Amino acid sequence: MSEAAIRITGMNKYYGRFQVLRDINLDVGSGERIVICGPSGSGKSTLIRCINRLEEHQQGRIDVLGTELNDDIGNIDHIRRDVGMVFQHFNLFPHLTVLENCTLAPTLARKIPAEEAEATAMTYLERVRIPEQASKFPGQLSGGQQQRVAIARALCMKPKILLFDEPTSALDPEMIKEVLDVMVELASDGMTMLCVTHEMGFARQVADRVIFMDKGEIVEQGRPAELFDNPKNERTRTFLSQVLSH
Amino acid sequence: MTAVSDMNTPRQTLNVGFRPDGLATRLRRRYFRTPANALISLLGMAALLYLAYHALDWAVLKAVWSSPDGTSAVCRDIAGACWAVIQQRWRIIIFGLFPYDEQWRSMLACVVMVVTIVLSCLPWFWKPLRLSILWCAGFIIFYVLMRGGLFGMRAVMPADWGGLTLTVFLYAAGVLIGMPMAIAMALLRRSEMPLVSRMTGALIDGVRSLPLVTILFTAALIFPFVLPDWLQGDKIWRVIIGFALFFAAYQAEIIRSGIQSIPVGQEEAAKALGLSYWQRTGRIMLPQAFRNALPPTINQLVITFKETSLIVIIGFFDILASGNAAYGTGEWSFAYFEVYIFVALVYFVFVFSLSRYGAYLERRMRFGQH
Numbered sequence: 001m002s003e004a005a006i007r008i009t010g011m012n013k014y015y016g017r018f019q020v021l022r023d024i025n026l027d028v029g030s031g032e033r034i035v036i037c038g039p040s041g042s043g044k045s046t047l048i049r050c051i052n053r054l055e056e057h058q059q060g061r062i063d064v065l066g067t068e069l070n071d072d073i074g075n076i077d078h079i080r081r082d083v084g085m086v087f088q089h090f091n092l093f094p095h096l097t098v099l100e101n102c103t104l105a106p107t108l109a110r111k112i113p114a115e116e117a118e119a120t121a122m123t124y125l126e127r128v129r130i131p132e133q134a135s136k137f138p139g140q141l142s143g144g145q146q147q148r149v150a151i152a153r154a155l156c157m158k159p160k161i162l163l164f165d166e167p168t169s170a171l172d173p174e175m176i177k178e179v180l181d182v183m184v185e186l187a188s189d190g191m192t193m194l195c196v197t198h199e200m201g202f203a204r205q206v207a208d209r210v211i212f213m214d215k216g217e218i219v220e221q222g223r224p225a226e227l228f229d230n231p232k233n234e235r236t237r238t239f240l241s242q243v244l245s246h
Numbered sequence: 247m248t249a250v251s252d253m254n255t256p257r258q259t260l261n262v263g264f265r266p267d268g269l270a271t272r273l274r275r276r277y278f279r280t281p282a283n284a285l286i287s288l289l290g291m292a293a294l295l296y297l298a299y300h301a302l303d304w305a306v307l308k309a310v311w312s313s314p315d316g317t318s319a320v321c322r323d324i325a326g327a328c329w330a331v332i333q334q335r336w337r338i339i340i341f342g343l344f345p346y347d348e349q350w351r352s353m354l355a356c357v358v359m360v361v362t363i364v365l366s367c368l369p370w371f372w373k374p375l376r377l378s379i380l381w382c383a384g385f386i387i388f389y390v391l392m393r394g395g396l397f398g399m400r401a402v403m404p405a406d407w408g409g410l411t412l413t414v415f416l417y418a419a420g421v422l423i424g425m426p427m428a429i430a431m432a433l434l435r436r437s438e439m440p441l442v443s444r445m446t447g448a449l450i451d452g453v454r455s456l457p458l459v460t461i462l463f464t465a466a467l468i469f470p471f472v473l474p475d476w477l478q479g480d481k482i483w484r485v486i487i488g489f490a491l492f493f494a495a496y497q498a499e500i501i502r503s504g505i506q507s508i509p510v511g512q513e514e515a516a517k518a519l520g521l522s523y524w525q526r527t528g529r530i531m532l533p534q535a536f537r538n539a540l541p542p543t544i545n546q547l548v549i550t551f552k553e554t555s556l557i558v559i560i561g562f563f564d565i566l567a568s569g570n571a572a573y574g575t576g577e578w579s580f581a582y583f584e585v586y587i588f589v590a591l592v593y594f595v596f597v598f599s600l601s602r603y604g605a606y607l608e609r610r611m612r613f614g615q616h
């Protein structure tokens with residue numbers, strides 16, 4: 001974990017006057033698995049969306065895979081191809097089949113030949129255990145299946161970093177496990193992952209580091225065992241007691 | 247970020263084990279469930295039959311279908327419809343002022359245009375390359391046939407084109423030029439550069455606040471004074487551009503509303519995959535926007551078809567104006583009703599096919615196909 005995949009230094013972000021992120025400093029090593037948690041509105045989504053520039057930061061510096069994020073569109077598109085993202089609401093393209101969802105970006109953005117892209121897509125659909133749904137449309141799948149397709153779609157770009165924004169929050173309890181299983185498998189393959197989630201079991205199992213955010217700041221970070229069993233900060237303690245009491 | 251699009255919810259529409267009842271059973275259930283229900287049904291049916299009989303009596307039983315001597319004398323003192331006027335004058339209605347001996351060209355050109363339109367409705371042609379080839383071929387054949395001056399065909403100026411052929415051509419050309427304009431205007435209006443979006447907005451609002459007649463008038467009669475000669479082109483092209491612009495201003499707003507109803511997550515997901523602006527627009531946003539905006543788009547296409555009749559204002563004889571000419575010669579002037587019914591029937595065939603096609607597309611897209 002020598003080389004940093006992501007390096008954020010002194011980053012501030014505002015929505016108008018309102019400061020969403022305050023003085024964020026974060027280095028993510030290549031292959032590192034990070035879980036971000038914190039109360040609603042604390043800026044977790046905003047933070048990871050800054051990493052693939054779905055949101056722009058105003059101050060400080062963000063380097064992803066050795067490239068600084070600025071207004072250079074070419075750079076941004078390039079980085080986005082190497083940084084996959086999985087959303088809370090899946091955001092599959094409803095007018096394309098599962099297979100087309102998975103092959104669209106590789107053929108267009110990476111210029112991979114169609115047959116090769118399809119073969120890759122089928123491999124990843126098998127890995128997320130839904131190859132038999134390839135010719136269906138997203139609207140015909142369950143939430144858990146859709147989220148697994150979304151993961152496969154991101155993987156088809158062969159990204160170096162994967163961002164997850166609450167991937168299981170929109171799912172029924174019985175579907176959460178099937179998605180988490182896929183994510184655990186990915187983690188054991190050495191993918192660099194940043195995952196916003198409140199699944200503490202998942203965090204304990206795979207995370208190298210847990211980051212606790214509140215009011216736009218990184219309040220505390222550490223190994224999952226340390227942070228969960230022995231939180232130093234008062235705000236962390238309050239949050240954890242609320243989450244765990246559920 | 248809390249809105250879950252209904253696209254994302256699973257939906258299953260299978261009627262397993264559903265067996266349709268016989269016709270008699272269905273009729274009994276629907277129309278004769280109670281005595282009062284049966285009475286109303288019977289009265290309704292009697293009224294319908296009465297009206298239908300009278301219409302049939304006029305239009306078929308007592309009608310005169312042809313005039314062997316070519317005069318309107320056969321229609322004197324009859325109680326039914328005088329379809330002889332159509333038999334005698336249909337060429338004017340369909341071909342307008344096109345020279346009599348050359349009307350086979352106009353007929354062929356009209357068929358070519360209609361076939362082109364029908365073919366481009368088939369999903370097989372929905373590839374940019376195939377569509378472009380189809381339409382280029384369609385327009386070139388049409389133009390050569392109509393304009394002539396090649397292959398030993400007599401030249402016929404667009405001012406002499408007319409009837410159904412002119413209506414279909416004006417419509418196809420107007421929509422074909424107008425649709426890309428509409429897409430461009432919708433995208434420019436959504437531009438992040440305030441100047442660009444404001445100016446497009448002003449153009450759209452400007453065009454929409456003018457009556458079509460004014461625009462056609464300007465294109466046909468005023469532009470020749472303001473434009474340099476080499477930019478003027480034939481009057482028919484200026485009229486088509488004006489017509490296309492008018493269509494585009496409305497269609498642009500329809501497309502924009504279609505884009506706006508796409509959940510934000512769609513564009514974000516496309517961005518996150520590294521797709522460029524044009525890839526996102528062409529593959530994710532526009533296909534979904536057209537899907538969302540299909541009913542108003544069909545609506546606009548129907549309205550536009552009927553609006554072609556306004557070009558009579560600037561001296562073109564579309565099918566409606568040609569219809570007026572067909573009975574307006576004194577001899578047949580009593581038969582205007584029959585002529586209008588015939589013209590209405592032609593409009594109906596086009597517009598009704600269009601709306602059935604729209605319904606077919608909607609059904610097809612419900613299952614997410616493209």
Ligand SMILES: Nc1ncnc2c1ncn2[C@@H]1O[C@H](COP(=O)(O)OP(=O)(O)OP(=O)(O)O)[C@@H](O)[C@H]1O
Pocket residue numbers: 015020038039040041042043044045046047
């Ligand atoms: N587009 C926006 N404009 C203005 N304020 C915003 C915008 N998006 C988010 N915010 C605000 O920024 C803050 C952080 O939002 P963010 O979505 O990052 O929180 P979060 O930690 O992901 O919360 P949750 O757990 O509910 O998803 C919130 O107070 C939110 O109201």
Ligand SMILES: [Mg+2]
Pocket residue numbers: 044045046165166
């Ligand atoms: Mg969030």
